[in-house]
Each structure stands twice: as C-alpha cells, then as structure tokens.
Amino acid sequence: MKLSREVKTGILAIGTILLFIFGYSYLQGTNLLEKHRTFFVKYSNVEGLAKSAPVTINGLVVGKVTSIEFEDNKGGLLVEFTVENDFVFSDKSLVLIYSSGIIGGKSLGVYPDYSGAPVKSGDTLPGQVEKGMLDMVTSRLGPLEDKVNTTLATVDTLLLAFTEVLNPRTRVNLEETLATLNTTTKYFKSISKNMDELLDANKEKLSSTITNLDITTKNFAKLSDSLAQINTGQIVRQMEEVISRLNAIVTSIDNGEGSIGKLLKDEKMYDNLEGASKQLEELLKDMKLNPKRYVHFSLFGKRDKGFEEPEDPNK
Incomplete structure (x- = not known):
C-alpha cells in the first residue's frame, strides 16, 4: 500500500511536533517516558x-x-x-x-x-x-553581639574610673612609691651582700655547729634506745607496791592504830592535849604579866621562896 504525499507529510509533521514536545520536556527536566x-x-x-x-x-x-x-x-x-x-x-x-x-x-x-x-x-x-x-551564624552572633557590647561598656567604665583615679597627684605618689621601692631594693641587695660575707666568714663555725647538732641528735637517739630498754613493767609493779603500802598506812590511821591513829581517833588524848595547851597558854601569860617570879637577878643573891602558883586570871 502506497501512501500519498499528503499522508507522509502529515505523519512527518506529527512526528516533528511530538519530537519537539519530548525534547522541550526533556530540556525542562521532565522525561515523558518515565512514570512519576x-x-x-x-x-x-x-x-x-x-x-x-x-x-x-x-x-x-x-x-x-x-x-x-x-x-x-x-x-x-x-x-x-x-x-x-x-x-x-x-x-x-x-x-x-x-x-x-x-x-x-x-x-x-x-x-x-x-x-x-x-x-x-x-x-x-x-x-x-x-x-x-x-x-545559624547570625542567630549565634546575636547573643554574642550583646555580650560584646556589655563587655565594651564595662571596659569603658573601668577606663573612666582608672582615668579618674590616675590623677596628677596619684601619678606623683606613684612615682614616689616607685622611687622608694627602688631604694628599698638597693637596701635589700646591700643586706644580701652583707649576709653573704657573714656566711663566708663563719662558714667553718656553721659547719662545726651543724656537726655538733648531728652528734647531739645521735646522742638523743641513743638515749631514746636506752629509755626503750628500761623495764617499765618492773617500775610499774614497784609503784603499785608503794601505793598498796600507802593505802595500808592510811587504812591503819583511819582505824585508830598507831600514834597518829590514836591522836586522830582517841578523844581522851585530844582532851589531854587541849588541857596541856591551855595550861601552857596560862603559863606564858603569867610569865608575861609577872616576869619577876621566874627571872631574878641579884649581886648578893636571894633566898628562893619556892614556887608560887600563879593566880587564875579568870577570878
């Protein structure tokens, strides 16, 4: 079957149109042959x-x-x-x-x-x-910008305060302080030099002193060893014996045994001692009031009249 020229021209035109549509879609990124x-x-x-x-x-x-x-x-x-x-x-x-x-x-x-x-x-x-x-950078820089502004404001305030503090009078005081500090440093250098000379001059004495301290330390160590070797158990037992004896003595005194116990416990002995004490007190008073009765001095002597009982001062 032969196609006429008109049919062939129509088919060619349709194919061209379809090809154009397909090419245009493909250039636009759409593939008409794919399912999407x-x-x-x-x-x-x-x-x-x-x-x-x-x-x-x-x-x-x-x-x-x-x-x-x-x-x-x-x-x-x-x-x-x-x-x-x-x-x-x-x-x-x-x-x-x-x-x-x-x-x-x-x-x-x-x-x-x-x-x-x-x-x-x-x-x-x-x-x-x-x-x-x-x-993201902008969102992070926003708070950072606020912090930087706050910090700059604080620094500005500090600089203003520092400028107010560092007035001419303060500067003069600061210069005087630095000068004094320089003098003090020189003085310390001189002291250090003198100390070095003193140490050099007494180096042998210092060495001898250190040696003596070493010997003393060794002696203390020996003394410590000697103390450690003392029989402390025996000393403790002896002290216990002494304490036991003291307790026995105190117990006997408390029971009225012995002279001290009787003196503390026997009321009759206490009364006798009290009476003797009173008589001795009366004798001393009479000697003070009538000394001629007891002391007599004469170049020719005097007949002894004998002892006369003193008057009772209570009468």
Whole structure:
C-alpha cells in the first residue's frame, strides 16, 4: 500500500511536533517516558528554592521541583515537585528546604514518615525550611553581639574610673612609691651582700655547729634506745607496791592504830592535849604579866621562896 504525499507529510509533521514536545520536556527536566508522581507543599518563604531543584530522599535524588507559584494574594507559595521513585511513605512525611552545600543552591528533602496513610500522587505534604549556615551564624552572633557590647561598656567604665583615679597627684605618689621601692631594693641587695660575707666568714663555725647538732641528735637517739630498754613493767609493779603500802598506812590511821591513829581517833588524848595547851597558854601569860617570879637577878643573891602558883586570871 502506497501512501500519498499528503499522508507522509502529515505523519512527518506529527512526528516533528511530538519530537519537539519530548525534547522541550526533556530540556525542562521532565522525561515523558518515565512514570512519576506529583506532590505539593506550601511555604511562606522558599528561601531561594528554584525551579528544577533536586528532590532527595535520604540524600538520593528521586525527583525535581517542577513549579513554584503563589498560592493566594497573601504571598503564600505552592511548590510542585515530582518523585520518580516508587519509594513508599506516608502523607505525614516532612518536606524540608535545605542547603545542599556552601556554594550550592537550595534543595527539597523528603523525610519519610510511616505513621500516616500511604501518600498518593497529588497529595499536599507538610513543609518546613531548614536554617542555613548564615542563619545559624547570625542567630549565634546575636547573643554574642550583646555580650560584646556589655563587655565594651564595662571596659569603658573601668577606663573612666582608672582615668579618674590616675590623677596628677596619684601619678606623683606613684612615682614616689616607685622611687622608694627602688631604694628599698638597693637596701635589700646591700643586706644580701652583707649576709653573704657573714656566711663566708663563719662558714667553718656553721659547719662545726651543724656537726655538733648531728652528734647531739645521735646522742638523743641513743638515749631514746636506752629509755626503750628500761623495764617499765618492773617500775610499774614497784609503784603499785608503794601505793598498796600507802593505802595500808592510811587504812591503819583511819582505824585508830598507831600514834597518829590514836591522836586522830582517841578523844581522851585530844582532851589531854587541849588541857596541856591551855595550861601552857596560862603559863606564858603569867610569865608575861609577872616576869619577876621566874627571872631574878641579884649581886648578893636571894633566898628562893619556892614556887608560887600563879593566880587564875579568870577570878
């Protein structure tokens, strides 16, 4: 069967159109021969995400962004992307805009979640924007800037206080103090020199003193050894015997035995001693009042009249 020229021209035109459509789609990043699923995600700010940006799951590129359009008049953005892989995840999976590198642009990352219903082509997934490196640095620099400002204010206050303290009078006092300190340092150097000379002059005496101290230490060590060899047990027993004897003596005295015991316990002996003491006291008083009765001095002598009993002073 022969085709007419018109039919051949039509077939060629249709093929050209299809080839053009396929080539244009391919250049746009869409392969019409591959099966893919389409999903949507909403953002208030896409942070520089561009059309044809890669879509990844766990770092593997599985699709691309096909369009970014305004969702409404309030500035909301609707991102359409495709997933060419048959990987299954739920409709609660998070779609995150993240930086693929320091120099590279933004990408879409799907973080699978399996707690919800399996996702279907055309579903809208929840979206979120990951903070970039500059955003993180900026967030960290904010508190640091406040601390730097506070520190600078404190330093400025300290400098002002230091300037007020370091007035001309204080400077003069400081110079005088430094001069005095310099003189004191020279004086200490002179003392140190004199001490060195003194030590050099008495080096032999110091050596002899140290030797004597060494000998004394050895003697103390020998004395310590001698004390350690003393039979302390025998000394303790002797002391116990002495204490036992003392206890026996005290017991006998307490029982009225012996002269001391009788003196302490015998009331009759106590009364006799008290009477003798009173008579001795009366005799002393009479000797003081009538000394001529007891002492007589004469060149020719005198007949002894004998002893006369003294008068009772109580009468």
